[in-house]
Amino acid sequence: MDAKVTLSFNSAIIEGAKEYAASEGLSLSRLVELLLQKVIATGRHQNIEHIPIEDWVNMVAEGPATYNAKPIGKKQKAAFYKSHK
Template sequence: MDTKLTLKLNQEVIEKAKAYASDKKLSLSRLIENYLNSLTSDQPAGELEISPFVKSLSSGVKIPADYDYKKDRTDYLDQKHK
């Protein structure tokens, strides 16, 4: 059930929040509701629940820390256009 809430905030903060919400394609009310939900969540900070769909996308392949994707891409393109 939605309930009306009135807040007094700095005008500059309101304008920035409206612009941010617009960029994210959210209403300002929804943005504030999401923020308050995250503050009052029982879930420990920094721990996000990963949905089963996102888990299914993980391949489990570990990428080396020194992996040079630019070199790999260049090698691929060299082979492709020989």
Template sequence: MDAKLTLSFNQDVVAKAKKYAAANNISLSRLIEHLLTQVTAKEYKSLEDFPVADWVSMVAEGEVEYKRTPKTSRKAGKDEFFSSKK
């Protein structure tokens, strides 16, 4: 069963990823699913060890920057989501 997921990416990365997906006859959703499957298939010690790191570097312009947001409670995340919809 598929699940929906909301992600945020730089617009340039999205455009290049869509072009890459189209050139490889795969939807962007399935491409991301494939990459996440590859990443989670093994245990990696850092983000730079991910097999996707080289691909991200290819489609991104400039230095790759990984942004992490602090974890919030489920309730806080839910409140934030609903307040952003107002």
């Protein structure tokens, strides 16, 4: 049986979580439910940092993160350095 719960979070966290959930095809409620299930299923831990949320994130991730940067041109470099003087 589903029940409603009211939670309060920093607005930036909420927006980021909504974007992440949408990218995974989940609602924010479902994402939070899955994370809480993971915490409960893993049992007791010494502290919150020992909860293996990373394992769950790795399971739903599409693979290792990659960084694809475009080469920066002379005009972009000049604009960057000018803006930081």
